[in-house]
Each structure stands twice: as C-alpha cells, then as structure tokens.
Amino acid sequence: MEKLMNPMLNHSDPANQLILQESNVGFSLLNASLVKMPVFKEKQWILIIANFIAKFFDIMNPYYSGDIFLPTISAVIYNFKVLFAATYGNSSSFNIGNFESRFVPAPKVNFSMTQEFSFFNMLASTKVSIWRGSLISTSKIPF
Numbered sequence: 509m510e511k512l513m514n515p516m517l518n519h520s521d522p523a524n525q526l527i528l529q530e531s532n533v534g535f536s537l538l539n540a541s542l543v544k545m546p547v548f549k550e551k552q553w554i555l556i557i558a559n560f561i562a563k564f565f566d567i568m569n570p571y572y573s574g575d576i577f578l579p580t581i582s583a584v585i586y587n588f589k590v591l592f593a594a595t596y597g598n599s600s601s602f603n604i605g606n607f608e609s610r611f612v613p614a615p616k617v618n619f620s621m622t623q624e625f626s627f628f629n630m631l632a633s634t635k636v637s638i639w640r641g642s643l644i645s646t647s648k649i650p651f
Contacts, residue, residue, distance in 0.1 A: 509545060512591075515583040519590050528588075528595045538596055545588070549580050555614070556584050558592075563602050568614035585609060 511517060511527060518524055530536045537543060543558040554577055557566040565585050569577060592604045 509547060509584075512545065512584045512587045513547060513549075513580050514587070515579060517583075517587050519587070519594065525591070525594060528591045536596075537592065545584060547577075547580060547584060550576055554581070556581060556588075558588060558604075558607070560602065563607050565607055565609040566612045567609060568612055570614040581609070 511524060526532050528537060537558075541559075541561050543560075545556045545558070547554050547556060552569075555568040557568070559566050565588075567581055589604050589607070596604075
C-alpha cells in the first residue's frame with residue numbers, strides 16, 4: 509500500500525508496473541468484484557475500495573475528516589487507475605479511468621489501531637490475500 513500512497517510513484521519503473529499483476533497479487537483483479545485497500549495515516553485507518561460492481565472508488569473514513577486524507581486518497585486512486593489500466597487494459601465491462609470517487613458511511617469506532625483495522629476488515633471483506641506485506645482483500649459480495 510505504501511507504493512500506492514506515493515503521489516510521486518514512477519509508473520514507468522518496471523518494478524512498479526508489476527504491482528497489480530496476477531503473479532504479484534495471486535489472482536487476476538479482473539475476477540474481483542471489490543478490491544479493498546486499507547490505508548493507515550495520521551494514526552487512523554481508512555478504507556478505499558475499487559468497486560467494480562458499481563464502477564466507483566468507495567472511501568470509508570469513520571472520522572469524517574476527509575481533508576487531511578484527500579492527498580493520500582487521490583494518490584492511491586490515481587496510482588491504482590494507472591497501474592490497473594497498464595496491467596489489464598480496458599475491460600470489456602468497464603473502463604477504470606471513468607470510475608469516480610464517493611465517500612460511503614462508516615461508523616465511528618473507539619478501538620485501538622489493530623482493533624479498528626480488524627473492524628474495517630470484518631466490515632468489508634470476505635476473502636483476504638497477503639500482498640507484499642499489506643492486506644488487499646477481494647470479494648464477490650457487495651456490502
């Protein structure tokens with residue numbers, strides 16, 4: 509996730525071009541309905557979801573303080589779009605470049621960071637895959 513959070517990510521670097529490839533992730537993202545990307549910033553977790561069903565990037569932030577997260581959210585979404593398009597091209601059912609972003613409700617919780625991440629994971633995931641030390645989860649079930 510740290511690479512996707514980098515607003516200066518070099519998309520032409522061969523190492524970065526491999527980030528979303530099936531050999532790196534363990535499956536083709538074209539087969540996923542939802543791809544969840546947990547982001548830790550300012551001692552808070554937010555969740556960005558590439559929602560291939562609704563053709564949106566859904567953003568869940570229980571603290572409703574989007575302003576400090578907007579640069580990071582923008583970087584993750586932009587980098588995901590560029591790398592997804594480079595890896596998979598345009599799918600016959602959607603064009604990742606046309607996905608817009610939307611904030612979706614997330615209940616505020618008063619947990620520790622570990623418990624809070626577990627809450628997000630439980631809320632938004634049915635399967636979890638390890639991806640380069642970060643958790644990326646996919647699901648065929650919309651929440």
